[in-house]
Amino acid sequence: MGWVEAVVLGLVQGLTEFLPISSSAHLRVVGQLFGWEDPGAAFTAITQIGTEVAVLIYYRRKIGQIVRTWLRSLRDPALRGDPDARMGWLIIVGSIPIVVLGLLFQDRIETTFRDLRVIAIALVAFSLILYWADRMGRTDRDLDHLTVKHGLLYGLAQAMALIPGVSRSGGTITMGRFLGYSRSAAADYSFLLAIPAVLGSGFFQIASSLDGGIAWGPTALATAIAFGVGFVVITWLLRYLAHGSFTPFVVYRVVLGLALLTLVGSGVLAPQ
Template sequence: MSIIEAIIIGIIQGATEFLPISSSGHLVLLPEIFQMTSPDLTLIGLVHAGTLLAVLIYFRQDLWEIVKAVLRDLSLHQPLASKEAKLGWLIVVGSIPVALIGLPFAGFFEDVFGSPRVAAGFLLFTALLLVLGERALSGKKTTADMTWTDTLIIGLFQALALFPGVSRSGSTIVGGLSRGLDRPTAARFSFLLGIPAILGAGLQAILEIFTVDAQFSGSVYVVSFVAAAVSGYACIHWLLTWVKNHTLYGFAAYVALFSILYLIISSFGG
């Protein structure tokens, strides 16, 4: 893999992890379309670590306040006394569905549904989800108004992203919209809820590193990691600004067009 390919892989992961257009779908389809070298397990683990670093840095103040509040309220035997502590527990509860389904069955989903054409088909499902989410937008709830039922349902939407081609951020934003959250709140909670999921996926990939031999040079891994972190940070900031005044229909149109074009090209290519 060349340095340019490594940068492209990092940018793809960083951007598509947080934009509602599916990182798994793009990492499967773009190398296929442009005949790029496929990333090995080491590279996959490192670009996940790059996106994790991006979200941790971007939300560092929020996370620090959440951790302090959880520890303080637990020491007072009042675990839900503050809104920051409640938000922390909402993230934990919302992560339960993907942990219960994803950890034991992640390999099954990759093996059964991991072909490029199937990923392209699930991109169409992502487009449909985004359209339905916009049509469901009706509320003004913030994270302070969220219930345990809200976060469990959003967590179930996150579990849909186990299918390659289904966007994790897209599905969780749509889950939030369906529960009456406004668009900026749904996007912000999606990113916070994604931290345990991205951490789990990254750790799983990194653990697999030790079972295989690295295929590429150290410089390839470093530039991919940096590209994923920088592009991820930029896309978090951009999306949180964008959704204040714009809909998700543009992302829906993009993933639908991308999917259809790939399916047409692959059909002619056999």
């Protein structure tokens, strides 16, 4: 991987990680359009560390409260009903599905799931589900209503993002809207829930790549760029969701997915 490629892919990662349009799909597609080799699941997971650091900084006060209260609740039973202590447990519970499914389908994640036809279908299909959930879902629940059952359902939705094109934020926000959470509440839990999964996956890929196979300089540059751009995007998105809908993202996903199917069907792009 060259330095120009790293800059472009870092920008793409930062721009798309938090929007419900699938950053892993965009990294795969942009590389193909430029004639570059597939950056691979390892590169994607490592650069996502950059955008996840943006989440840690943006939610630093909330995360600090959750961690402190959760740790104290381990010693003090009276704190176990505290909302921040409960949120700590719910993030742990919601992270279980993606860990289990990620290990079970590790080989497919790095091969079959990165087929452009699979990505295109996922972009279109899950955009329509998001549209339905956003239009039909209730909006009267906030994070105080979160239960273990809801946490597991969010977690299953997050695990669907192992398929590029689904979108981690898109999948979890869609589930939140189906469960009746407001757009802002669904997004908040989506981003908090992603922290263990993204950091765990990223550091796992770093450890797995220590024997070679990764261009560390360009990858580090892409990760740094993804952090800076991602922080701007998450700040904008959460303000937008206070009054905006997901319809523009749905339209974009459908157009991109159909364009991909056309390009692959006409032979312009190779599916794998």
